[in-house]
Amino acid sequence: MIRVLLVDDQALLRAGVRMILENADDMEVVGEADDGAVAAAMVAETVPDVVLMDIRMPDVDGVEATRRIRTAMPDGPKILILTTFDLDEYVYSGLRAGASGFILKDTLAPDLLSAIRAVARGDAIVAPAVTRRLIERHIGGRGDPLPRTEVELRVLTEREREVLELIARGLSNAEIAGRLFLTEGTVKGHVSRILAKLELRDRVQAVVFAYECGLVRAGSTS
Structure with missing residues (x-):
């Protein structure tokens, strides 16, 4: 089973994603957080394989949360960033902080599951062309x-x-x-x-x- 921690400040979005993941035979939602600081603290408690991380949150955002998780647990869970736009101004910083990639919030359910499986096995799921645009x-x-x-x-x-x-x-x-x-x-x-x-x-x-x-x-x- 792939253990997933959901991090997003929108309860409705978390509920929708949880429903998708719980319908998958190989995934388990081990916790939810609505803030990056809470998420960083929960990682040690819930021991997820993948953290599905919203990038824009009102207090501690996804970039800082990613940095905290990587600092505390360099070999810890893979982090998959959720963003609204494919050129979100924070995505490059998130990748640099140690995230394994990003997906859009309007991603279809099968693609979301595929992305989680990909990062869980150690792959990066950001298309090279998109990564390049971000970096440039x-x-x-x-x-x-x-x-x-x-x-x-x-x-x-x-x-x-x-x-x-x-x-x-x-x-x-x-x-x-x-x-x-x-x-x-x-x-x-x-x-x-x-x-x-x-x-x-x-x-x-x-x-x-x-x-x-x-x-x-x-x-x-x-």
């Missing part, structure tokens, strides 16, 4: 790369840097394999080593990292 919007035009990430980038081999750059440009493993004349299995191995060396949780975090360290520049397409 929030990093575009910024100054020099972050010194810390510049140093961290040096732990990668030249091939791993190539793979990371293509991940950041929105290519799938199959597309990267075609571009670099590698097998898809080899690309998967490179991706796993990149995440391990840089201590990143998933591909979304890898895309954020690539932009922040200057490996890929906002607006570039080559």
Whole structure:
């Protein structure tokens, strides 16, 4: 069973989502919270696999709650952000804080369940093109790369840097394999080593990292 904690300040939305999840054979709602601070505290008590996190809440928002959960439990539950708009101004911050992706509040029930299952098994469910738009919007035009990430980038081999750059440009493993004349299995191995060396949780975090360290520049397409 996938244990899910629901976090949203709208009781009606929580009730609707709970109904959808309780009708799934492989999911269990272990708790509800209407505020980010309450949610962060409840994680240790309820031990969810996935936190379905609203991003806009009146007191502690979803970004800060995500940050608190990640700080207290680095290997804790996966966090899936709920947002109203696909370019919500807070989504980039949420991804950077450690969320595994985001979905829209008008997502259909089957897609919601698929997204929860995906993050529960360790996948990131944000489409690369959407992730890129978010990052370009929030990093575009910024100054020099972050010194810390510049140093961290040096732990990668030249091939791993190539793979990371293509991940950041929105290519799938199959597309990267075609571009670099590698097998898809080899690309998967490179991706796993990149995440391990840089201590990143998933591909979304890898895309954020690539932009922040200057490996890929906002607006570039080559």
